[in-house]
Amino acid sequence: MSVEKVKxxxxxxxxxxxxxxxxxxxxLIVASFFLGSLWSEVKYLRAxxxxxxxxxxxxxxxxxxxxxxxxxxxxxxxxxxDPTLGDKKAKVTLIxxxxxxxxxxxxxxxxTYPQIKKDYIDTGKVxxxxxxxxxxxxxxxxxxxxxxxxxxxxxxxxxxxxxxxQIFTKTTSNGTGLALDQLPVIAKELxxxxxxxxxxxxxxxxxxxxxKDLADAGKVGASGTPTxxxxxxxxxxxxxxxxxxxxxxxxxFKTVIDELLK
Amino acid sequence: xxxxxxxxSSLYLLLITLLMNSSFAINTLTGGYGLSYKIQILMSLIxxxxxxxSLSGLVLLFLIAVLTGANLSLLFEKIRILKKFDKLQIVVGxxxxxxxxxxxxxxxxxxxxxxxxxxxxxxxxxxRGAEISYLSxxxxxxxxxxxxxxxxxxxxINYKNKLKR
Numbered sequence: 497m498s499v500e501k502v503k504x505x506x507x508x509x510x511x512x513x514x515x516x517x518x519x520x521x522x523x524l525i526v527a528s529f530f531l532g533s534l535w536s537e538v539k540y541l542r543a544x545x546x547x548x549x550x551x552x553x554x555x556x557x558x559x560x561x562x563x564x565x566x567x568x569x570x571x572x573x574x575x576x577x578d579p580t581l582g583d584k585k586a587k588v589t590l591i592x593x594x595x596x597x598x599x600x601x602x603x604x605x606x607x608t609y610p611q612i613k614k615d616y617i618d619t620g621k622v623x624x625x626x627x628x629x630x631x632x633x634x635x636x637x638x639x640x641x642x643x644x645x646x647x648x649x650x651x652x653x654x655x656x657x658x659x660x661x662q663i664f665t666k667t668t669s670n671g672t673g674l675a676l677d678q679l680p681v682i683a684k685e686l687x688x689x690x691x692x693x694x695x696x697x698x699x700x701x702x703x704x705x706x707x708k709d710l711a712d713a714g715k716v717g718a719s720g721t722p723t724x725x726x727x728x729x730x731x732x733x734x735x736x737x738x739x740x741x742x743x744x745x746x747x748x749f750k751t752v753i754d755e756l757l758k
Numbered sequence: 759x760x761x762x763x764x765x766x767s768s769l770y771l772l773l774i775t776l777l778m779n780s781s782f783a784i785n786t787l788t789g790g791y792g793l794s795y796k797i798q799i800l801m802s803l804i805x806x807x808x809x810x811x812s813l814s815g816l817v818l819l820f821l822i823a824v825l826t827g828a829n830l831s832l833l834f835e836k837i838r839i840l841k842k843f844d845k846l847q848i849v850v851g852x853x854x855x856x857x858x859x860x861x862x863x864x865x866x867x868x869x870x871x872x873x874x875x876x877x878x879x880x881x882x883x884x885x886r887g888a889e890i891s892y893l894s895x896x897x898x899x900x901x902x903x904x905x906x907x908x909x910x911x912x913x914x915i916n917y918k919n920k921l922k923r
Contacts, residue, residue: 568784600810607809717781739781742810748802755795 570736573716573725575625578709579648579656581613582623588616588756589729590749591625591737593713595721596641596660597634602669604722604743605661611746616753623729626660628709629721634671638706643679643693645702650688658686726752759831767827774819775807818891825898832905 573591590612594601616622630637640663648656662682667673683693696702716725717739725737726749738752776783786799811819 568781568786568788570785571781599812603809738785739779741779741782742806744779744806745802745809748799748806751795751798751802755791 570727570738571716571725572734573727573737574712575733575735576627576709576712578625578627579653579660580623580625581653581657582617583620584623585729586617586620586623587729588622588753589625589727589735589737590622590753591627591725591735593627593629593709593718593721593723593725595628595630595634595637596644596663596667597637597669597671597673598631598721599669600743601722602664602667605664608743608746608749612749612753615750621757622753626657627713628706629713629718629723630706630710631721636672636674636676638703639676639697640667640674640679641706641709642700642702643683643697645705646693646696647683647686647688649696649702650692651686655686655688659683662686724749726756728756762831762834763824763827765827766830767823770823770826771807771819772804774823775803778810779803779806815891818895822891822894822898825895825902829898829901829905832902836905 575589575591594604612622612624617624628638628641630641644656644659644663647659651658659682662685663674666678666682679697680690680694684690713719713723716737718725720741722741722743724740725735726740727735727737729735740748740752782799783803786796807819808816
């Protein structure tokens with residue numbers, strides 16, 4: 497028996513299939529991806545929701561600034577004119593890009609935020625700045641963000657954060673977890689002027705503000721929620737922020753904040 | 759065998775965890791911080807794997823990690839055997855890469871796809887990228903089946919053909 501023949505029998509019983517198999521697999525994956533994309537795009541177009549793009553310019557003619565590379569370097573992030581919780585002169589700033597209908601943002605709100613608030617915000621060591629990043633597939637999130645801004649209009653940052661707490665408490669965070677007709681109800685519970693609130697909400701007065709936060713999120717590389725930027729506070733409100741993504745445990749925030757407080 | 763599967767699976771999970779927060783991980787590892795800071799952050803990120811992923815995502819991630827470990831272990835063994843026959847056919851799925859691509863939650867940390875700048879494309883998928891993990895699981899399972907099936911293959915003597923001596 498020749499050795500070459502033995503080798504031939506043992507190896508590759510179907511050489512043609514083995515050659516094409518990787519190609520077929522790759523083609524199948526690519527086809528599935530585009531099929532799924534097409535299906536979703538049709539769904540969105542039928543719903544009239546337009547193009548769900550994260551960090552979109554939303555009609556702004558200015559060219560989109562390219563997001564910084566994820567190379568570990570701190571990112572320059574501005575607090576803009578967004579609501580602040582805690583001492584405005586706090587040494588450390590925690591900027592949170594969040595979505596009211598994101599389940600992981602709610603998880604952070606429930607599990608981690610209370611501890612950070614108690615240990616660092618209430619003690620004047622850290623100030624929190626909440627910026628909106630409503631994701632395109634969370635239908636009610638943009639309007640909830642606007643509603644919180646409308647609450648702020650009446651009662652400043654204090655009212656904003658009370659409203660923010662109520663949204664996260666009441667929503668089930670599944671895109672439409674809080675019905676939009678509940679937004680004025682929350683305003684009433686907090687003692688705000690409901691008719692002014694409703695007028696503000698219906699007019700879309702703060703849509704541009706929410707859209708601006710969305711665009712800024714894209715510029716600083718916040719592509720999902722929640723995304724945090726933690727850095728030393730500056731006089732112009734622009735921090736060199738360490739980017740932390742996701743509902744990370746309290747220990748992660750504590751370690752970073754304690755290091756910055758040194 | 760089980761030891762190598764465990765090692766590879768653990769490394770895979772660690773890689774996923776760090777990829778989910780690549781910027782933070784790089785900043786921690788390369789920054790001028792003390793050793794205790796770095797260890798605390800890495801431990802927190804590993805703990806964060808549980809808090810920043812859904813239950814289904816976590817289960818899928820672990821399954822993909824185990825399948826990756828099993829696949830790679832069997833693959834290395836097969837390579838070692840095939841080398842002896844001077845015929846090396848490697849079909850290394852991007853299956854594990856698919857698992858990396860889809861693991862985790864799109865909205866809370868995008869692993870390799872964000873590094874490739876493709877994170878936005880997942881918005882169009884019905885399950886926001888989770889499909890990729892399921893595909894990965896399926897392909898890894900098929901791959902494992904093929905590797906196991908071929909593992910105990912005997913040298914077959916084909917009596918139908920006349921073999922030259």
